[in-house]
Structures are given as structure tokens and as C-alpha cells.
Amino acid sequence: MKRKSFIQSSIGALTASYLPALPKIQPIEDEALFVSPAFLKVGDIIGITAPAGYITTGEIRSAVQKMESWGYKIQVGETIDKRDFTFGGTDEERTKDFQKMLDDPKIKAIMCARGGYGVVRIIDKLNWEKFKAKPKWIIGFSDVTVFHSHLNKNFGIASIHSKMCNSFPDDWSLAEPIQIETIDSIQLALSGKKMKYNATPNPQNKSGTADGVLIGGNLKMLETLAGTKSDINTAGKILFVEDTGEYMYSVDRMFWNLKRTGKLSQLKGLIVGGFKIKVDEDSDDFGRTLQDVVLEKVKAYHYPVCFDFPVGHQKNNYALKCGVKHRLNVSSDDVILKEIY
Amino acid sequence: MIKIPPYLQKGDTIGLVCPAGFMPVEKVSECIRVINEEWGFTIKVGTTIGQQYHYFSGTDEERLDDFQHMLDDENVKAILCARGGYGFSRIIDKMDFTNFKKNPKWIIGFSDVTILHSHIYRNYSISTLHAPMANAFNEDGFKNEFVQSLWHVLQGKKIKYQCKKHEFNRKGEGIGELVGGNLSLLAHLVGTESDIKTKGRILFIEDVGEYLYNIDRMMYQLKRSGKLDKLAGLIVGGFTDMKDTEKPFGQTVYEIIRDAVAEYDYPVCFDFPVSHGKENYALKIGVGYKLKVGKSKVTLEE
Numbered sequence: 031m032k033r034k035s036f037i038q039s040s041i042g043a044l045t046a047s048y049l050p051a052l053p054k055i056q057p058i059e060d061e062a063l064f065v066s067p068a069f070l071k072v073g074d075i076i077g078i079t080a081p082a083g084y085i086t087t088g089e090i091r092s093a094v095q096k097m098e099s100w101g102y103k104i105q106v107g108e109t110i111d112k113r114d115f116t117f118g119g120t121d122e123e124r125t126k127d128f129q130k131m132l133d134d135p136k137i138k139a140i141m142c143a144r145g146g147y148g149v150v151r152i153i154d155k156l157n158w159e160k161f162k163a164k165p166k167w168i169i170g171f172s173d174v175t176v177f178h179s180h181l182n183k184n185f186g187i188a189s190i191h192s193k194m195c196n197s198f199p200d201d202w203s204l205a206e207p208i209q210i211e212t213i214d215s216i217q218l219a220l221s222g223k224k225m226k227y228n229a230t231p232n233p234q235n236k237s238g239t240a241d242g243v244l245i246g247g248n249l250k251m252l253e254t255l256a257g258t259k260s261d262i263n264t265a266g267k268i269l270f271v272e273d274t275g276e277y278m279y280s281v282d283r284m285f286w287n288l289k290r291t292g293k294l295s296q297l298k299g300l301i302v303g304g305f306k307i308k309v310d311e312d313s314d315d316f317g318r319t320l321q322d323v324v325l326e327k328v329k330a331y332h333y334p335v336c337f338d339f340p341v342g343h344q345k346n347n348y349a350l351k352c353g354v355k356h357r358l359n360v361s362s363d364d365v366i367l368k369e370i371y
Numbered sequence: 372m373i374k375i376p377p378y379l380q381k382g383d384t385i386g387l388v389c390p391a392g393f394m395p396v397e398k399v400s401e402c403i404r405v406i407n408e409e410w411g412f413t414i415k416v417g418t419t420i421g422q423q424y425h426y427f428s429g430t431d432e433e434r435l436d437d438f439q440h441m442l443d444d445e446n447v448k449a450i451l452c453a454r455g456g457y458g459f460s461r462i463i464d465k466m467d468f469t470n471f472k473k474n475p476k477w478i479i480g481f482s483d484v485t486i487l488h489s490h491i492y493r494n495y496s497i498s499t500l501h502a503p504m505a506n507a508f509n510e511d512g513f514k515n516e517f518v519q520s521l522w523h524v525l526q527g528k529k530i531k532y533q534c535k536k537h538e539f540n541r542k543g544e545g546i547g548e549l550v551g552g553n554l555s556l557l558a559h560l561v562g563t564e565s566d567i568k569t570k571g572r573i574l575f576i577e578d579v580g581e582y583l584y585n586i587d588r589m590m591y592q593l594k595r596s597g598k599l600d601k602l603a604g605l606i607v608g609g610f611t612d613m614k615d616t617e618k619p620f621g622q623t624v625y626e627i628i629r630d631a632v633a634e635y636d637y638p639v640c641f642d643f644p645v646s647h648g649k650e651n652y653a654l655k656i657g658v659g660y661k662l663k664v665g666k667s668k669v670t671l672e673e
Contacts, residue, residue: 115621256562257596290563317425
């Protein structure tokens with residue numbers, strides 16, 4: 031595959047040394063250079079591995095059965111049942127397992143068993159040559175945002191932001207319809223169905239229509255990737271963010287980070303997913319809602335913004351294709367995100 | 372070349388502001404008394420002292436106005452931030468440093484004030500002071516060597532800091548401009564216009580109340596953004612009140628940091644007295660220091 035190249039705008043060439051108050055300019059990437067891995071056919075193999083936190087065979091059983099019921103074969107990696115404190119094995123073990131799945135031509139998709147923390151510790155140890163030559167789907171969210179960002183920035187290869195093995199219910203009869211629907215959305219995305227999603231309109235949404243490559247994930251992860259070689263370029267794209275367990279001041283600080291690293295000024299659209307805000311008993315009253323925190327950062331821009339999009343650490347977390355072109359349509363009575371061709 | 376603001380003379384005015392979190396007046400009064408009566412300077416109390424707007428010591432505009440006023444007032448020779456908390460991220464890009472650049476003055480504080488230290492050093496090459504704030508004066512704290520070091524530095528005295536050896540220390544000698552502060556904020560600033568420069572410099576870091584995995588993640592961010600490979604030396608301060616997850620991380624905070632810099636060969640010292648605890652020496656950002664990590668002790672001198 032050809033190395034991804036950039037179309038540098040004339041302003042973009044002048045970025046070198048600015049006065050601090052001026053926004054950073056990012057290069058606009060050529061959307062035509064983003065590629066999707068091959069979609070899965072019945073009989074294809076999905077590898078399951080634990081690149082971050084540890085997980086047991088018992089905890090992935092439901093996911094294995096479900097994905098087999100979709101007609102896929104499952105290859106369980108060596109990191110399942112491995113444990114090194116919080117990790118699914120040592121850095122070396124997690125790297126080796128993931129590398130094996132990247133290099134095995136029979137494996138068509140890699141499902142990360144769970145998030146937690148750990149991908150950033152192995153990302154620079156992985157060899158992407160075979161993957162670049164023959165891309166495959168990498169699936170997951172939360173800590174797996176590191177992979178989505180890295181692939182988007184460096185290779186322009188699409189990946190799937192979705193639930194992972196630890197979100198598949200043990201007892202399907204007790205599962206809520208939304209849980210089942212969002213898990214089934216993984217199969218739809220993997221099999222090549224063009225995705226379309228609706229969100230409940232929030233009165234504070236900003237209306238508009240935008241076309242662009244979709245990118246995003248966990249906000250904290252995006253912040254801690256800033257300045258690294260996995261740091262995403264958001265210019266001309268539709269960005270989605272979600273987070274959990276952060277205090278409001280921290281969410282505010284992270285949105286400042288997006289703004290001050292130049293990630294908000296050239297967006298086509300902004301999708302705000304679920305944010306579980308942490309509150310403790312003597313927590314200080316921050317005086318601003320999530321909507322306030324977001325809207326003040328994008329006040330000067332005219333692209334659509336929506337809240338309450340079904341993505342995040344929650345039951346309504348649909349499979350989204352990062353690195354694929356989408357259209358976001360936000361109006362007073364509807365929010366639609368769909369893949370476009 | 373780094374610009375050093377003029378040191379203070381008896382009777383000089385120090386502006387006291389609260390640029391981030393709210394602080395009640397009674398917690399600032401001892402600091403005001405000591406600086407006025409014992410140190411012989413004159414405190415000018417900013418409008419944000421004792422003022423409250425939700426979590427903050429005022430709206431963004433009020434905090435900005437107060438700080439800007441102190442920056443622009445020629446009679447104010449130093450600005451002491453009464454406390455940190457959270458707030459500089461919200462106003463940093465609205466601050467006007469035009470007068471400050473012409474007439475530099477000492478800006479003092481730590482924690483959230485790391486944003487100012489990093490921003491001013493990167494963009495204007497003016498030295499600032501990473502030092503104890505108002506709360507450190509309370510309960511006779513002003514008598515300890517850490518708060519005293521602030522007084523000495525403000526008068527232009529050069530201090531040679533010493534600290535005890537630590538089993539993880541990496542011996543050696545490094546010379547370079549001193550940069551650093553709160554790890555969470557240094558990580559937060561990566562990629563922004565306030566991003567810290569570390570190449571050829573001595574970096575110091577400290578933090579409070581963070582999860583161990585988050586410290587690890589931030590060290591990886593610094594490493595992956597090229598902040599750790601070309602240091603002249605690393606000073607690891609206090610990492611107080613660290614938290615762990617239900618599934619333990621399996622390393623102490625110093626083990627995490629030791630491993631993050633294991634592949635480099637510059638001197639590293641641990642448990643240096645710069646922290647959110649009582650142990651917090653006044654350090655001049657941007658000034659050239661020599662760090663000596665020896666067998667039995669560690670010294671840091673200008």
C-alpha cells in the first residue's frame with residue numbers, strides 16, 4: 031500500500047513558530063488515501079487478545095459463542111488467562127500475542143478482549159509491516175483508542191470502535207434490547223454493512239451537516255497521545271469523544287487540551303458521546319455542565335455539534351468505523367450519522 | 372538566554388492573587404502577615420483573594436483581570452499565587468504578556484501554576500519561581516527551610532540544595548536549565564503552545580493524588596513525545612497520596628519512573644524535596660543548575 035501523503039494547505043506550511051494565541055493549523059489529509067480492511071465472510075477467523083487489562087476464558091466465553099453464532103471462527107490468543115498484575119500478561123507477552131495476530135494471514139479481525147490500561151506500553155514494540163500490506167480490522171474502545179489513533183495517523187487504515195468481549199452478557203435472556211442491538215452492530219460493521227445511527231436530539235446541539243472521515247474515542251486517551259506519533263490529526267474530520275470516571279474539571283481541562291493542540295478549529299463536526307462524570311462527597315461545584323464545557327470551546331466555529339450520541343462506557347455503545355467517511359446531520363429534531371461512499 | 376527578573380528589595384511589593392481554585396481569606400492571612408512583617412515586603416492583595424465563583428476564585432474574567440492587573444502594575448515586583456487547584460488552562464491564552472516581557476517580575480507558585488512556568492519559559496525565556504504558596508505559611512510552616520528558601524531566592528541569594536540518597540538514584544552530573552513542575556500538567560501541555568522544552572535541560576517532576584497507572588501513562592506520553600531522551604538530568608520529587616486500582620498496578624510510583632528512564636544514561640535522583648507535601652524548595656525555572664547525584668548525597672546548585 032502506498033504511504034499516506036498529505037495535502038498541505040498554504041496556511042499549513044506556515045505553522046513553524048507562532049505567537050501563542052494563534053490556533054495551531056493541522057494539515058488536511060486526502061480522504062481518498064484512507065482504506066478499509068476486507069470485510070468478513072462466514073468462516074473467517076477473528077482473533078481475541080488482551081493487549082491491556084487481564085481477562086479470563088470464562089469472561090470471554092459469551093463473546094466467543096456469540097461471534098461463532100455469526101458464522102465466524104474464533105482463535106483465542108495466549109494472553110487470555112495470562113496475568114501480570116493489572117495487565118493481560120507482561121508487555122512482552124501482550125506484544126507477542128498481538129503481533130502474532132497481526133501477522134497471521136488467516137486472522138481477518140482482531141477483537142481486543144477488554145480495555146483497562148496497557149496498549150501504550152506495547153504500541154511502539156509492534157511491527158506493522160504485514161498489517162499495512164494486508165490490513166485487518168482491529169476492534170475495541172477505551173484504551174484501544176490508542177490503536178484507532180495510531181492507525182488513523184500513520185497508516186490511514188480503518189478500525190472498529192465498539193464494545194469488547196467483557197461487554198457481552200453471560201445471560202442473553204437478561205440482556206436489554208439495546209445491549210443486544212449494540213453487540214449485533216459489531217457484526218454488521220464487520221460484514222460490510224453501511225452503518226447508520228440515530229441519536230436523541232439534545233436541545234443544546236448545534237445544527238448542520240458535515241462530511242468527513244470519522245475519528246475519535248476516549249478523550250483521556252486522546253489527550254495523553256498528544257505530541258506522540260499516535261497523535262491524531264483532526265482537520266477535515268468528524269471527531270467523536272467519550273469518557274468515564276473523570277471529574278468535571280478534568281473533562282474541562284481535556285477539552286482545553288483538544289482546543290490548544292489545534293484539534294477543534296478545523297473539524298467538520300463534533301460528536302459528544304457518553305460522559306460519566308465523577309462526583310465525590312466533598313467535590314467542588316464546578317458551575318458548568320458538560321454542554322457548557324464543550325460549547326464554550328467551539329463557540330467560534332460553525333460545524334455541527336451533538337450530545338448524547340450512543341457511544342461510550344455504557345450500554346448504548348454502537349460499533350463505529352474509525353477512518354471511514356461519514357455524514358453527520360444534526361437538526362433540531364434529529365441526529366443522524368451514516369457512512370457515505 | 373534566560374532573563375532573570377530583578378530580585379526584591381526591602382519594601383518591594385508582592386501581588387497576591389488567586390488565579391485558579393477558591394481560597395478563603397483566613398487561609399491567606401498568615402502568608403500576608405509573614406511577608407509584610409517578617410520578610411519586609413509589602414503585599415498587595417488581589418481582588419480574587421477570598422472571592423468565590425463556584426469552584427473558582429472568580430469567573431474567568433475576574434481571575435484574568437486580577438492577574439493581568441498585577442502583571443501590568445509596575446509597582447508590583449513579584450506575583451505570588453495563593454493556591455493552585457484548577458484554572459490556568461481556562462485563561463492562559465487570554466493573558467497579555469506584553470508589559471511583562473518588557474519588565475519581567477517573579478511569578479511564584481506550583482501545581483496548576485506549572486502552566487505559567489512552562490508557557491513563560493517556552494515563549495518568553497523569562498525565569499519564574501516554582502515554590503510554596505500561601506497554605507505552606509500556615510501552622511508555623513513559614514519557619515521551615517522550604518518556605519524560607521522562597522524568601523532567600525526572592526532576595527537573590529543562591530542556594531545549594533541537598534537531599535539524601537535513594538536506592539534508585541542513577542549517579543552522575545548534569546548541567547542545564549531547570550524546567551518542570553506537576554507531571555499531570557506537563558503531560559496536559561504536550562502539543563500546545565505552552566509545551567515544555569526539555570532537550571539538554573534538567574527536568575523535575577512531582578504529583579499528587581494520581582492513580583499509578585495514570586502516572587505510567589503520563590511517563591509514556593512524555594517518553595513518546597520525545598521529552599525524556601535528551602535530558603541533562605531528571606529530578607523526581609514527591610509523589611504524594613498515590614492511588615491504586617482494585618487490580619493492583621504492581622509497581623510503586625518510583626519503580627514506574629525508574630523503568631521509564633532506564634534506557635537513558637543521564638543522572639536521576641528520587642525523593643527530591645519538591646512536592647505537594649511540606650518538602651518543597653523554591654526552584655528557579657529556566658536558570659542553569661548543576662545536578663550532582665553522588666553515592667551518598669544529591670546536590671542541586673545554580
